[in-house]
Amino acid sequence: MAPLNQGKRCKGIQIFRPFVYGTTAKLFDPTTNPKPEGTPDDHTHSWTVFVKGVDDTDITYWCRKVQFKLHESIPNPLRMIENTTPGTPFQVHETGWGEFEITIKLYYVPESYEKPQTFYHHLRLHPYGVTEAEKEAMRISPQIISWVYEEQLFNEPFESFYELLTSPVDRSKGTTGGKGKGTRLMKGGMVSSTGERTALVPLASRPGQPFSRETEKAEIKRLREAQGKVEEMVKLAQKDLQDKEKELAALKAS
């Protein structure tokens, strides 16, 4: 099945690209979010499921198309999204009343010679969260967002794909392969780093762009703190252990 002339895999090399996927749901409301024509009466929310680059960067140079598999009750549940302009998300807009698991399948550019990969995302329409406060905050907010940061790893990519991933955008070439339309790339200067093929994540979070170095650092900090706690617990447990051993020894000796 493997096509001819695809070269070799780069041994020991791993390349990653960050991206974001998730859903954004909004309750129908006569004033702010009116029901569009032809929406069934029992539908309560409008929602969007998307796959996009972090900070709206271009991902089309490695991700050719995305298939969203919606619930069977929705007409035409298999939605294939392709040919999006670089810097805009692969997305599906729908209306509905219930939450379900969406199957998302990423198709890679032909240069990669990689098979499509699947992951799942739970559509959230109602406030969720561990604590009541979190739920309350979500209830107040105009929309229910469930966004997930993910990193696409390419383990040992083929050489042609390696070249593609590690070279800057050739702006002179315009439309070649899945790299999108040249004009849009030129305009990309406006949308911060659109058109740059980096794996870098923005330094600071902005409204609507929650994933950044800051968030990462906060997460690492949280994990470290948790680890610290666990370590303390381990110490306590060890002390307890020693006490118990002594007790046992004492019991044995008597």
Add this chain to the structure above:
Amino acid sequence: MTSHDVRDMLDLPQEGAARPIKKQKVAAPRPVLKGLAREVQNLSGDNPIAIVPEGSIFKKRRFASRKPAAKWELRPFRNSARSDDSLILRHWRRLDEKRKLPPQPAGENRDSATQTMEGVVGGEEQMEDSGFAKFNVQVELFDYSPEEYESRLRSEDWTKDETDYLMKMVSQFDLRWPIIWDRYEYEPPIPEQAPSEADGNARAIIVAPKTRSMEDLKARYYAVTATMMVIRKPPIKMNSAEFSLHEVMLNFNPEQEKARKIFAENSFLRTKEEAREEESLLLELKRINARSERFSDERRELYARLDAPSSSSHTNNFTSSVGLGQLLQQLMSMDKSKKQRKSIMGGEGISPAGPSGPTQQNPDHRRESSARESISGPSAPNNKKGPPNPAERRQLSKEEEEMYGVSRHERIGTSGPAFRQEKIFKPLLAKSMNQQKIINNVLTELEIPPRLIMPTADVGESYDGLLTSINNLLDCRKVADKLTAEINIARAQKAERERLARESENAGEGGDVGAGAETVVGTGGKGNSGAPGSVNGTTTTTTTGPGPTNSEPRNEEKAGSPTASVKGVAHKRSASVMSAVSDKSAKRQKK
């Protein structure tokens, strides 16, 4: 339809070579034609008839653009660049039609030939300044005070007086060095002005005229000006133009200038024969260089042939038709490149590789192709793959690697796309469901959500760290649980022993207490009932008996797998204890 088509249909012979020339003639007037003229032209076909008179257009245009003749006026003007203010000249200017006021200055058209001398012109207050006045540019010279001269500008060779004279000359002749040099006639001040130098001898020395070359003058002037520039404005504050000027003046090298001029003069005075000889020598040099280059090329080729590893091991690449086809293509492409290089070399005119020398070139060609074969042998498998091989892969710098998210690993499990989150959770998911549940409980206790917010490489590492410490904790807890169980058992044993001791005492007093329930111990008690002194002995044996059997499983447990369930161990132990006891009692029964 053209005459050409007609000819074609009638099978008339085509016109010979004369035609293209005619066509070219036609091409020129054609674009000019318009309207009816063009139609007529088209009718005539390939052999145009000269109906349209050429040049008629020019006549027409002349009548079309008739305008009233422009009015001119003789106007006085002054030249501000001149020192004599009284001089007023007149020139013809076009009369400004928009503004009827005559004394206003007009456009740029001027006729300097009509300048005439004229006295004072009355009635015109504002006189036009000459357009050429702006070209009267004065050289900007740096003035230096005597103190500055003393401190910075002193020279062995130059007196202050002569420097002053040089500066004067420079400003007078606007830095035109040949003129300055030509007019430079410095005479040292007459000794009467300096009373100390009244001596005739000294005077003779001073008077002796120093002949200054142009380079001397320039060097002095540049030195002075550069120094003054620095004094007036420190180099840091200079703009780029000033600074570059300063640099140029500072780096003036009179010796080099002299050499350059001598060289230029010599080459100017060279005879035709000398020039020709030089040219031929240069050509000869070029030829020698080319020859040596070719020689070294050939030698390199020879070395390559000698060094080439034996191609026998690679022949199996060419046994299949595909391999042979590729080899052929490769050879063709190499041949092409070789040929191109040849033609370039031939173009230089070293070896006239014309069409006359195929026989002469043949051995050369054969040798090359044979060399090529041996060279291409080992390289063939490399090129077969098409895209660059790993050695040729672009090397990325550290920053680039970070930018493009490239990392290197000793061992990557599977090649192909994957997701970080999954990868991070892999070690967790590899555990049993039970373990997962326990670990997840700990995580929720720590308020870590089951999904990572940002599964990056760094986050993954710290998550790994967290997991290992959680595992440590769980191990500790497990061991602790085991110990508690052991302690409980030990306690139970102790209680049991105490009870046993108590019961045996009771049995010693009388067997009526432990009759039905305690059959094992009871029988033992009955067997020894005769001697109360030996009761103590049996109790000691029972306590020491289980001792070693008890400690043995504990060691085993410490060394062994912790996965074994605590209860099981406890059961085992209790069973062994019981069996040990029952063994003893059985022995006793045999007795």
